[in-house]
Amino acid sequence: MTAAPAAVRRRILADLTPLRASADFRRLWFGNTVSWIGQGMTSLAISLQVYDLTHSTFSVGLVGLCSLVPLLVFGLYGGAVADTVDRRKLGLASASGSAVLSATLAAATFAGFHHVWFLYAIVALQAVCQALNAPARSSMIPRLLPPEQLPAANALSSMTMTSGTLVGPMLGGLIVGLWGYQAAYLIDAVTFGAALYAMWRLPAMLPDRKQDPAGGTGRASVLDGLRFLGTRPNLRMTFFSDLCAMVLAHPRALLPAVASLWYGGDARTTGLLVAAPALGALLGGVFSGWQGRIRRHGLAVLLAVASWGTAVAVFGLTRDLWLGVAFLALAGFSDTVSMVFRNTMLQAAVPDEMRGRLQGVFIVVVAGGPRLGDFVAGSVADLTTPAVAVTGGGVACVVAVGLLALRWRAFAAYDARNPTP
Known part of the structure; x- marks a missing residue:
């Protein structure tokens, strides 16, 4: 009587096979989920702090622009870098940069250094790190899993991003209300530890340069x-x-x-x-x-x-x-x-x-x-x-x-x- 409902659940609910089949993917997924929630907290905290400093919705809107422009400019470049160097090292370096930036936000807030231009600069640099990290991280997945498990892996990754969008801001608002902006920034910096550990445990991820399908320079x-x-x-x-x-x-x-x-x-x-x-x-x-x-x-x-x-x-x-x-x-x-x-x-x-x-x-x-x-x-x-x-x-x-x-x-x-x- 219980086998049929279990089979139905397996057919409907998210396929966890990639998490069971690959310890590397499992660590990477968990680390990304934790760090995405932390980034969602920081995103809300920065918007709240900008509004607290300026009382201007236009100034808050500029936060999105400061993030968008580097993503557009460095997105293509980050992909080219990911096809040149060890993707594991690129992921480690870019995630480390994001962690340092969150720690810098926390330190500046603890020190009473409250300037809108500083927050805009941090947001732009965070976007640069994201533009370098995302292509490297996504390019690793086909090296960790067989092709038939990629849809399930991408569905799990979609849950990571959506959890960060939903849970991160909610936790960020709660934490800022209880302990201030610096607490949200500090927690974000700490959560990057999970992503860094996952990247550190990966094997080398050098791109396969055996052929040049673009017919270009190599x-x-x-x-x-x-x-x-x-x-x-x-x-x-x-x-x-x-x-x-x-x-x-x-x-x-x-x-x-x-x-x-x-x-x-x-x-x-x-x-x-x-x-x-x-x-x-x-x-x-x-x-x-x-x-x-x-x-x-x-x-x-x-x-x-x-x-x-x-x-x-x-x-x-x-x-x-x-x-x-x-x-x-x-x-x-x-x-x-x-x-x-x-x-x-x-x-x-x-x-x-x-x-x-x-x-x-x-x-x-x-x-x-x-x-x-x-x-x-x-x-x-x-x-x-x-x-x-x-x-x-x-x-x-x-x-x-x-x-x-x-x-x-x-x-x-x-x-x-x-x-x-």
């Missing part, structure tokens, strides 16, 4: 990476499809206005709407056991992006708060599904010596797409109405990804058993 240059991407339509489609969702149908910037105009709510209503996609994304990771059995990864991406657009479009039509929250959560769930298969394709279909650079492009798209989407949504809403911007954006996303699927039909036929870039 050096790990950004241009060679872009040249390689330009000749691989399936890999390009992973980025194009994500841009359809993030640029055309990203309603985050409109949620404060939506909370007031549609639901007659306040800041708490806005917070609920903002949290809904993150909660859906977390559920997408928790209930991801089925994803390991999917072989048509390209088709799964197309359906997930279309589901995102459809959920956003319906959200724009509803005026019931809880129904709106449900559709935003569905959008977040769909985004996780898309991310899992897109990242798996980038890891499985890309030669090892190119993985860092393609992960660098991934960072640029993931960091820049939603910001561009905020601009598009805000501009369309100013010219028309928030309802037109939200629903129209969702419809545009579905139409755009459908046209892309017709243009590059091989993407829908992509088979994980024969990964073709």
Whole structure:
């Protein structure tokens, strides 16, 4: 009687096989989860401290800009570095840099050194460390696990990122309220110890430089990476499809206005709407056991992006708060599904010596797409109405990804058993 429910749980809930199969991946996953929560605490604490010093929401908004610009500038460069040096050492160095920066924040706050320019500088340097760390870390995963376990590994990694987004700020607000900014910064610095230990226990991760699939100079240059991407339509489609969702149908910037105009709510209503996609994304990771059995990864991406657009479009039509929250959560769930298969394709279909650079492009798209989407949504809403911007954006996303699927039909036929870039 108990075997059947256990089998059902294995089919539905997150597949933990990568954690059981690889001690290196298990340590890396745990270390990243802990450090992501710490970074979420610091992110909120810095925003609160900037507002406390300036009483300006514009100044708080600049925190995001100080993070975005280095991510865009150094994302591609970080990928090239990851394809040149030992990725383990790069991960150690960049994570150590982030830990030192958090410790510096704590020391400065303990010393009473309260300057907004200093906080902006720390945020920018943290983004540089992240731009160097993320391609190295993502490029390691295919070296630690067999290809069939990559979807499960990416689903687990999505839970790490979402936990940091949800749990980190909540803990940060609690800790800042009880013990001040310095406590949040200090805890963040300490949590990096888990990530550093995981990196330190890894074997050497030198890129495989046996061949040059870009047909370029043999050096790990950004241009060679872009040249390689330009000749691989399936890999390009992973980025194009994500841009359809993030640029055309990203309603985050409109949620404060939506909370007031549609639901007659306040800041708490806005917070609920903002949290809904993150909660859906977390559920997408928790209930991801089925994803390991999917072989048509390209088709799964197309359906997930279309589901995102459809959920956003319906959200724009509803005026019931809880129904709106449900559709935003569905959008977040769909985004996780898309991310899992897109990242798996980038890891499985890309030669090892190119993985860092393609992960660098991934960072640029993931960091820049939603910001561009905020601009598009805000501009369309100013010219028309928030309802037109939200629903129209969702419809545009579905139409755009459908046209892309017709243009590059091989993407829908992509088979994980024969990964073709």
